[in-house]
Every structure is written in structure tokens, then in C-alpha cells.
Amino acid sequence: MPLFPPSLDTRRWPDLVAEARALLPLESPRWTDHNHSDPGIAVIEMLAWLVDTDVYRASRVTDRHRRKLLALLGLHPAAPSPARVVLAIRPGPGAPPELPARLGFVAHGADAPTGLETVETLPLTGASVTAAGTDDGTAGESGYTLEWTDHTPTLLGGAAVDALGPDPGVGAALLLGLDRALPPGTALALHLDASGSDVADVAHAVDSARDPGTLAHHGARTVWEARVDGAWQPLGDVEDRTRALTRSGAVRLRIGPGGLPVESLGAAGMRAWLRCRLDRGRHDAPPRLRRVVADAVEASLAVAAVGTYDVASTAVVTGGAALVEGAFVPLAITVDSARVVRTVRAGDPAAPSVRILRWIAPTAGAAGRLAAELVAAGVGDGAPEQTFTLPGGAVAPDAPTAGPDRVWLADPAGGVEPVRLVPDLDAAGRTDLHAVLDAGTGTLTFGDGRAGRVPEAGRTVLAAYRTTSGARGGALAPPAPVVVAPDVRTGVLLGGPPAPDAFTAALVDPATGGTDAEDTAATAARAERALWAHERLVDALAAADAHSLDDLPRAAVLRLTAPERAVTLAGIERCALDTPGTRIARVRAFAETDPRLPGLVASGCVTAVVVPALPRGRPEPTPGLLRAVRRHLAARRTAGTRLFVTGPRYVVVSADTTVALFPGVDPIAATAAVRAALDTFLHPITGGPRGTGWPFGRDVHRSEVLRVLDEVPGVDHVTALALRADGGPPGCGGLCVPPTALVVPGEHAVLAVRGEERRWV
Known part of the structure; x- marks a missing residue:
């Protein structure tokens, strides 16, 4: 049911009673007395009247009341x-x-x-990135002729590539070649477009990218180096906002004393070379890049509002600050009804500090000219509930470096007062200089003298803001x-x-x-998503007949809103996936489970098993990943719940099999295909019957392994199969897997048979 239902007051209670009577023969055939004298009909009429009354009252809730109800939930319509x-x-x-x-x-x-x-x-250098490649950490030993992957056609064309390789280890590096040499001390700005940034990063404002807490990866650490005289030299002055290549952002670096010369780098050719090397730690998933651009800068589709005014020849100019074009100066002006400046006061600490764009001082015989990032929205007339429209349309949120004040009242006598912007004026007193800003339309509304002060006649309303599309x-x-x-x-x-x-x-x-600016309906929809987040998770599990979100496609789970509190197992799993700065492939929560006491019932304990995508053969979370998830869930768990975050326990599954091949099939190629099919089926991330990862606690059935082997191209049939767990003895049946464990492929012994010929590979 929506938070604010649509108007239904056109249905009166007699219609509801008539509808109920029409349903009685279907729902209760033995009910034959449908007259008003029947007690049941009287109860139906009473219920219909109550429903009609409630609907009538709900339909009379105004938009203002809806906003107050949303405010009780801590929600306000979002600005554009x-x-x-x-x-x-x-x-x-x-x-x-x-x-x-x-x-x-x-x-x-x-x-x-x-x-x-x-x-x-x-900073402008004129350089372009014309070559890109990946070094797995050993390419330097061969002079960059081996173990080197050239990504130039794909990466520079906008296709996503593994920046450090599919399974990066310490020493793996992304190499970038510039088309020209750069002298010492040159500042270079690169923009790296990361593909597949985690959904949790979307909630982070771009302006917070300079916060060191959001820039440091929880486990991986990268360094930037320059190729000088055949050796890699570290760059000391580097600001990397990509969080170890896991998010889109800028990399700003300064070339060292040796400069950045053009050198030959084996098969990579002649370029001025930079590289980003994984120095220590490990990523959760292979970082992927889609584009690298030099001399690039981020821009916001919001521009500062500029006011341009004539200054009357009789204008009074006071203050101790000089109005220098391009400088930021505390400035207060007053205008008349024709928007002509009558007073200019520069240097008042209470006035807004704005950039001066043009200043032509007035003289006794000629008017002056003023242009600044300050807008005179109008002049007060002393009437209650005055409204002023800020030019430019929609008003963007405050800039990160802006102060709390955006609107001021300037008096011709020289006084300046800041105006406090509030969501509504209900709590404003008669002396409080408050106003309500409708950011979507740029409308500024003041009080009526009882709730909020009235701008006095002759006072100018000044505003410094940005407009947005x-x-x-x-x-x-x-x-x-x-x-x-x-x-x-x-x-x-x-x-x-x-x-x-x-x-x-x-x-x-x-x-x-x-x-765009949110209206009340959009804010109410946002509130519903937050309030009903747990119910949506339960509905998703019921629709899929699943017991855990781990059984659903990861993309579908990420489309569900994460709850504010992790009070259910599904809520814990969804919140864990939202851990900022992480790329978790799978997570499963288990109730009454303590990883230190396997197999025992631990009341009040919940264990969340986290599985990243790396290393590819046997994914294991790093201590940094476990700390990040534990910290994120600890702030959302219910009181009294003991929460554990751990990595998966693995059962290593190996197969000893003999397969018969069709005539003409290469035994070596068929053997490799059989091993690859087994590894794919038993993989904890991409394996399992549905190819979405092996389910937690699911046994390995012999019949399913036989089907996998039979579907390998070139295999006629399977003549023998034995399965082993954790290096134990082979068995003819399936393998049991503990409830909190996954499987991982081990070493397989495959015998390929072609006709009468037998060959072990």
C-alpha cells in the first residue's frame, strides 16, 4: 500500500455496501437474509461507513501535511x-x-x-595516451617482449579491459605510453574511467573524492612510477583518486627531477612511459578500465549566478576593500525597484565574499557598472509572505567549500544580515530571519511576521548560488x-x-x-523503498522460492534497496554487499552459527561468509575486506546480536575419470576440455548447476558430474568416475559438503580412451 494513497472519496459507503452484498452469494451461499434488519448487513454497513470516513479524511491531506509527515521520517524533498x-x-x-x-x-x-x-x-601538457598494456609482474625480465598484454586498441577505443590482468598479484602493473616527453616538474592530469564500479560507490558524492577515507583501498596499495633511463622510478607527488584503480577518478602527478623521456619498451614501442603497479595487498575483483585520458578535468553542469547592474552616479560607495576584478571581496549592495545599485559596501565581514567580475566606479556625471557572482533578487516592501524569484531557474545544492549562508538582507544604511534557509517556517519565531527556498523553481519565500520575520521595506535580498540544468x-x-x-x-x-x-x-x-527537484510523490516513494526494504527482500525470496539472497542473481539483488538495519539474514546479506569500497562476489548469512564452534548451535550469533572474486582459483577475502564488512555491519546490526564475518571454508573436490572419445578426437585436447569442464562446474563463483556459483552446503552428486563430462565435445561416454574430497580416498558415490562450506576444484586425473587405444594424460 502506498504511503499516501490516491483520492478515493468518490466511492461512497452505499456503493461499498452494494458491492459487499453482491459478493455474499459467492462467499457465503447460506447467507440468505440481505435486508437491513440482518445483523450481518448492519455490520457491513458500519464497516463501509468507517472506511468511507477514513478515505475521505485521507483524501483531504494536503501537500504541506505530507511534507510534515515525511519530515517525521527524516526525509525532505531532494533538491536538483x-x-x-x-x-x-x-x-x-x-x-x-x-x-x-x-x-x-x-x-x-x-x-x-x-x-x-x-x-x-x-594543467595543460598537450600529451595524449597512445599506448596501454598490462604487465603481470614478469614482463620486465624479457624486456617487455613476453608476459605483456597490449590493450592499446581496446582501451583507447572505449572497451573495458583488466587493468592489472585477470588475476593480479603483487607486481602486476598498468603501463601507459604518452606521445611526448615531459620535462621535470611537469604536472599531469589523467582521468581513468573504471568499468563496473560497485553500486555502493554511486552513493558517494564526487566532491568527497578528496577525502582520504574514501580514497584508500581496504587491501590493495598501488604506486605510480616513471620510466627513466631504462629503469622505473617512483613518483613522489601523486594524488590518485581511483582507489587502487577500482573507481573512476583523476590521477594527478608531477614528473620527477629526471623528467619523462621517450624510450623504447620492448614490443610496446617508443613512448614516454608511466605505470601503476600493485605494490602490496590484493583486490576483491580484477580492476577494469574503460578509458584513460590525459589533460582531462571533471566539470559540473552547474554555473554560478552572475548579477550585472548599473551603478547610479549618486550611489554611495563605502568600505575598506578595493573592488579588484577577479578577487573575492566581501560585498553588499542595495538596489532600487529598477535594479539600479544605490549603495555599495565592500569589506564588511558580515557580507558575502564573492568574486568581482567588473567594476567601473560611478562619477558625478556618469553611472558606473558592477558585475559579480552576487544576485539582487529584489527589494522588500514590508508585506507578509514576500516571495522572490532567483534568476536562472533551478538552484543547485551548496558547493562543498561554500559556507552555510546563501541569502542575505542588505540595508541601505549599511547593515547586512544572513538569512537562514529552512524546509518550512512552522518553527520560526516572529524575529527569526528565516526563508524557504524552492530549489526546483528558485522561489524564495519569507514569513508573515508571526512565523518568520518580514523583510523590511527598502532592504535588498541578496543571493549567491549556482543554477543547474x-x-x-x-x-x-x-x-x-x-x-x-x-x-x-x-x-x-x-x-x-x-x-x-x-x-x-x-x-x-x-x-x-x-x-530534477523531487516532489512530494517522489519523496514518498523514496520513503516507501526505505520503510519496506525488508519486506521487498522477503518478497524476492518468496518469488524465487529461495532461502538466501545468495541464491538470486547478484544484479537482481543489487537492485533491491538495502535496509537501514540488518535485522534479518537477508538484510545482513544485502547490507554486506553495500559495503563501501568493496567488490563482493557472494555473501551468505547463517543464524545460530559461530565459526569457532562448527557444527554447534550458537544462540544469538550470526555468521556472514564473504566471498570475493580473487584469487580466481580459490577466492579468499583479505583481512582488510573482512574488517570493512564487519565495520559496516556492526553499525547496522540489532542490539544483542553477536556478528561474525569470515571467509568461506572449502572442500577440495577432485575427479578420477576415464572417458571414451569419438573417433578422430584428439585425446590431449579432449583431456584439457574435460579438466576445464570440471573446474568450471566446481568453481565457487561461476560454477554450480546454474553457473552462478556453487551453493553453500550443496553436496556434489555423481550424476551431475557425469552429465558435465558427457556434455564435453568429443566425449562419447564416461567409463569410470571416482570423486575425492580434500585429497582423501576416491569413492564411487557423491560427496557431502558442510552447510557453511563451498567446493573448489582440485587436481583431476583424466584418462582419455579412443577405440582400443588407451593413453594417460
Whole structure:
């Protein structure tokens, strides 16, 4: 049932009574007295009246009441969020050495032009990544002629590859070749697009990428090195935001004293070489990359609002700060009804600190001009419930470095007061300078004098904010052209208008994110997903007739909302998969189980068995992975539950088999195919009867192994089969597997027989 049901007050209670009477012959044929005098009919009429009354009241719940009910759950309609894109910049003649942060661009998509701004500075080198490959850790011994995988055609073409190989160990490396040498001290910005980033990473804001807690991988540690004079030298000044190549992000590094020369690297050719090497630890799954771009910077589809005003010749200019173009100056202005500036006060600590874009001081005979990242939304008139519309439409959330204040009231006499933005004015007092901002429309609403103060007549409402295209920006994709914004901010940030061919910009990939402001219905739907998360997990298990989420496809499980509290076994499994910074292949929770006491009932204990994807032959979680999952679940477990997080216990299964081949089949190739089929069927991640991993505690049945062998191409029939567990003696039957264990393939003895010929391989 939805949290806020649609209006049903068109159905009156007589209709409900008539419907109930029509169902009586079907539901209760022995009920023959359908008159009002019958007590049962009287009860039906009373229930129908109560239902009609409740529906009538529910239909009269206003949008304001719905918002208050959602607020009791801790939920408020979300503001619009800007999409993110990555821009690849190619410098030309006259290009600056670096592009400043918050430089504006305009993308011409299918709809109207969309504004965007870079989120940080970008050093320009003009270099391009023209070669890429993987070293398993031993390629250097052969001069990079062996054990070297060239990924240049696939990686540079946008196809995903294993950055460190399918089963990376310490020493495995990603090698990147640049098309030119770089001198010492050069700053280089790379963007690495990771394929298959975990769903838990999506919830992390991109602006938090600089937080060291989100950048450190729980187990793997990588280092960046440069190839100089035939040897690899570590780079000391490196900022790697990819979390050991497991998430998309920027890598910013500075070339060391030896520079980055062009050298030959065996079969890889002549390039200026960098590499990212796995120094210690292990990943949960092979990191995959889809693209590597040099001279790339992330941009947000949100632009700062700019106010441009005439300054009256009689305007009063006060304050101790100089209005220097390009500088951040505390500034407060007041305007009249025609939006002409009447007072300018610079340097007041209470005023907002904004970037000055243009300042022409007024004179006795001529008006001045002011442009700044500050908008005068209007002038108060002293009336209650005043509303002001911020130009530009939807308002983006605060920037990470912005302060808590975004709106101010400026008095012509020189006073400046910050306005506190609140979800509603219900708790505001008559002297509280509060306002409600509708971020979707940019509407600012003040109080009526009893709930919230009224802006006094003559006071100017000032605002510093960013506008966003919301969901429309999320549709932006290559090959949409991108040009530098032809506005006053560009000239100020670059120190003058750029030359026509100074640099070009292009979208690397389609925009990600970008949402419009939530309405009450969308917020209620979000609340339902959170409130009914446990029920949705139970429904999914019931629909699949399964006992654990581990029995369902991982992609389907990740589409289910994770509950806030892990109170059931399914909830523990779903929350474990959401552990930030991890790539867990499988997880299974067992009740009344203590891994230290196998086979015994441990009341109040729950054990979560975590299985990563690596190592490929026998997946085992690292201590860092277990700590991360344990820490994540500990904050969500119910009080009194003793929670254990451990790796799987394995039963090593080996087969001794003799297979008869069809005529003309190569015994060596058939033997290899039989071994591969057995390894695939017994694999804990990709094996099992359904190919989704061997189920926990499932026995190995002889008949199923026979079917696997019989389906191998070239095999006519199986003449002998014996199964062994953990190196024990062979047996003619199946193998038992403990409830909390998985199977893993061991060494198989395969005898291939062709006609009368017998050959052991």
C-alpha cells in the first residue's frame, strides 16, 4: 500500500455496501437474509461507513501535511542535482599553462545550450595516451617482449579491459605510453574511467573524492612510477583518486627531477612511459578500465549566478576593500525597484565574499557598472509572505567549500544580515530571519511576521548560488560540441579573452547523474523503498522460492534497496554487499552459527561468509575486506546480536575419470576440455548447476558430474568416475559438503580412451 494513497472519496459507503452484498452469494451461499434488519448487513454497513470516513479524511491531506509527515521520517524533498562530465582539453597556440577552476563552458546538446564549470584547475601538457598494456609482474625480465598484454586498441577505443590482468598479484602493473616527453616538474592530469564500479560507490558524492577515507583501498596499495633511463622510478607527488584503480577518478602527478623521456619498451614501442603497479595487498575483483585520458578535468553542469547592474552616479560607495576584478571581496549592495545599485559596501565581514567580475566606479556625471557572482533578487516592501524569484531557474545544492549562508538582507544604511534557509517556517519565531527556498523553481519565500520575520521595506535580498540544468544535463553526451563560455567570467579567470584556437574541449563520456527537484510523490516513494526494504527482500525470496539472497542473481539483488538495519539474514546479506569500497562476489548469512564452534548451535550469533572474486582459483577475502564488512555491519546490526564475518571454508573436490572419445578426437585436447569442464562446474563463483556459483552446503552428486563430462565435445561416454574430497580416498558415490562450506576444484586425473587405444594424460 502506498504511503499516501490516491483520492478515493468518490466511492461512497452505499456503493461499498452494494458491492459487499453482491459478493455474499459467492462467499457465503447460506447467507440468505440481505435486508437491513440482518445483523450481518448492519455490520457491513458500519464497516463501509468507517472506511468511507477514513478515505475521505485521507483524501483531504494536503501537500504541506505530507511534507510534515515525511519530515517525521527524516526525509525532505531532494533538491536538483547537477550532472557531471569529463572534459578532454587539447591546448593550441597561445594556450595558458593551466585552466583555472570554475571556468565556464557551454555544451550544445539536442536541447538548449547547457552551461558547465570545471571543478578544479587543470594543467595543460598537450600529451595524449597512445599506448596501454598490462604487465603481470614478469614482463620486465624479457624486456617487455613476453608476459605483456597490449590493450592499446581496446582501451583507447572505449572497451573495458583488466587493468592489472585477470588475476593480479603483487607486481602486476598498468603501463601507459604518452606521445611526448615531459620535462621535470611537469604536472599531469589523467582521468581513468573504471568499468563496473560497485553500486555502493554511486552513493558517494564526487566532491568527497578528496577525502582520504574514501580514497584508500581496504587491501590493495598501488604506486605510480616513471620510466627513466631504462629503469622505473617512483613518483613522489601523486594524488590518485581511483582507489587502487577500482573507481573512476583523476590521477594527478608531477614528473620527477629526471623528467619523462621517450624510450623504447620492448614490443610496446617508443613512448614516454608511466605505470601503476600493485605494490602490496590484493583486490576483491580484477580492476577494469574503460578509458584513460590525459589533460582531462571533471566539470559540473552547474554555473554560478552572475548579477550585472548599473551603478547610479549618486550611489554611495563605502568600505575598506578595493573592488579588484577577479578577487573575492566581501560585498553588499542595495538596489532600487529598477535594479539600479544605490549603495555599495565592500569589506564588511558580515557580507558575502564573492568574486568581482567588473567594476567601473560611478562619477558625478556618469553611472558606473558592477558585475559579480552576487544576485539582487529584489527589494522588500514590508508585506507578509514576500516571495522572490532567483534568476536562472533551478538552484543547485551548496558547493562543498561554500559556507552555510546563501541569502542575505542588505540595508541601505549599511547593515547586512544572513538569512537562514529552512524546509518550512512552522518553527520560526516572529524575529527569526528565516526563508524557504524552492530549489526546483528558485522561489524564495519569507514569513508573515508571526512565523518568520518580514523583510523590511527598502532592504535588498541578496543571493549567491549556482543554477543547474538538473535531469536535462544528464542527457548530454558526445559528440555534443563544447566551447568556452563567451562571458565576462571567462575573461576574468583567464586574464583576458582566449584566442580562438587557444584550446578545444570535448566530452569524454556521457554525463552521469543529474536530477530534477523531487516532489512530494517522489519523496514518498523514496520513503516507501526505505520503510519496506525488508519486506521487498522477503518478497524476492518468496518469488524465487529461495532461502538466501545468495541464491538470486547478484544484479537482481543489487537492485533491491538495502535496509537501514540488518535485522534479518537477508538484510545482513544485502547490507554486506553495500559495503563501501568493496567488490563482493557472494555473501551468505547463517543464524545460530559461530565459526569457532562448527557444527554447534550458537544462540544469538550470526555468521556472514564473504566471498570475493580473487584469487580466481580459490577466492579468499583479505583481512582488510573482512574488517570493512564487519565495520559496516556492526553499525547496522540489532542490539544483542553477536556478528561474525569470515571467509568461506572449502572442500577440495577432485575427479578420477576415464572417458571414451569419438573417433578422430584428439585425446590431449579432449583431456584439457574435460579438466576445464570440471573446474568450471566446481568453481565457487561461476560454477554450480546454474553457473552462478556453487551453493553453500550443496553436496556434489555423481550424476551431475557425469552429465558435465558427457556434455564435453568429443566425449562419447564416461567409463569410470571416482570423486575425492580434500585429497582423501576416491569413492564411487557423491560427496557431502558442510552447510557453511563451498567446493573448489582440485587436481583431476583424466584418462582419455579412443577405440582400443588407451593413453594417460
